[in-house]
Amino acid sequence: MLAPTTSKGAYDECWALVWPSSAEVRQLLLSTISADTVRGADTSPQFGQLNTRLGETYDGYHLFRARVTCGAPILALTAGAMLAVVAVWIRRLDFAARLHDGMRKSDLQFVQVLETAAWSLPAAILASATGCYLALSTGGTDALVVGITAVASCASMVAGAVIGGVLTTIVIREGNLFRYFKNR
Template identity: 45%
Template sequence: MTLAAIWREVWRDVVSGTSRTLTFALILAAVVLGLGATDIVTVRALTAAAERFQAAGASIITLDAPGRIDPAACSALASVSGVRAAGAIRAGAESLTPLALPSSTIPVIEVTPSLPEVLRTQIGSAGVILSEQAAQTLTVRPGSELQTSETTATVAGVYGYPEDGRRPGLGFAALVPTTDGEAFDECWVDIWPTSPQTPALLQTTLLPDDETGAGQSPTLTQLNSTLGTAFDGRSRFDARVTRLAPWGVLGIGVGLGHLSVRLRRVPLASALHAGTTRQDLGAVVMLETLSWALPATLLAAVAIVVATTLGGDLDARHTVVLGSRTAVAGMAGPLLGSVLGFVLTRERHLFRYFKDR
């Protein structure tokens, strides 16, 4: 058969419905889209859980050692791989008494300049950093002037510290950055992903006992433990059931491809009996399989990409890759199945195929 003859044969089979193109295309598209979307939804749920873990401050580990924290060593931890931010804090000697609320005081907490980054707060200028609760009470915002009984301070920023399970103390407070070089009481480190090396890392910020005379054993705690002590995203990702989605699509695709050929064993065996070469007939089978496998896979792949990029995913590029794996399996499965079905089709079995119809 010439190439033109092969294309004509494929076209006739597709248009006449002999190859059941529409039926197999719809089934394959549903399988690829369903399993691919399920895997993406699962990964998105893991990503959202990781974001909730960090947003709640669960990724922040604190080392409490009154009078024994080296502020420079603590801030320098931010340069360590995996550490998003690090800073030290200590209780201030005095409180702020705002003129707007003369009967109330705001506890002052002295911090290293890098501590606001641990609380995911941007500072626009020098000054005090108020908690959201304190800022709302005083009706001020970043850049406002805060009148106190002692002086006038600029509100450099406002940090969030909700009551979501994190330890109390900073919900209604004013942070005052300082670089005096004196020892601090705590070192805070926001480390992601969580690491078993964090305790040893924080121990490097301790000053010797003989320099301070503190004598208290350091205490390592998690700022918010309500979501668990650690988040092992890699293990959860590797253990998800939907990781087998590409293999499931591949297996179903092989089955569909084999079935598409098996349903046409009689005409295929008849064509071989009439003198059509296996090479020419194999080309027809492959092209007819492509006629439903290719559009079905492309349709499902486009739907997955669009849903991923428009869904606000935090890591869209990687989830698109996951969806592409499923789409590739959806393309390869039918081709493998049709090859298998065609290889098992024999001319000498024509009468048996005819009787088994």
């Protein structure tokens, strides 16, 4: 950002705020020096960092991988799977009765996928929209990354829910119908 001024004289300092640090900044700052100023000066231009202790190096990849939300998709996958396991296990008597009535196991699993999608997709869409809205409303430069993380976490939750539901449906057996009935 340039700040126009009405001054006609030369300045003795030029400051630049750059984050993350870039090698091209030195060349850009050199372009601000007048040729007359360099010829008349006893010393060459000096470049320095205002805060000499912090910000000399920037390892964006390491900082990105060490962020707090790094494990959010895995946590969402696990939470979705656990929620689906509980949801199916509560209905195990109903599923065993369907198998007893002659429903094929593959049909039961298909129905389970549809039922899991019916509750997990709306939740994921709402959570993704909320995450993207919050990322954009903060006005940060990393809004895209925050939005992608929110969407990835929600997609992981749906995948975990579907996988957890199908795996729990596989465990339910028609032969356990009376045991499920007795234990309810």
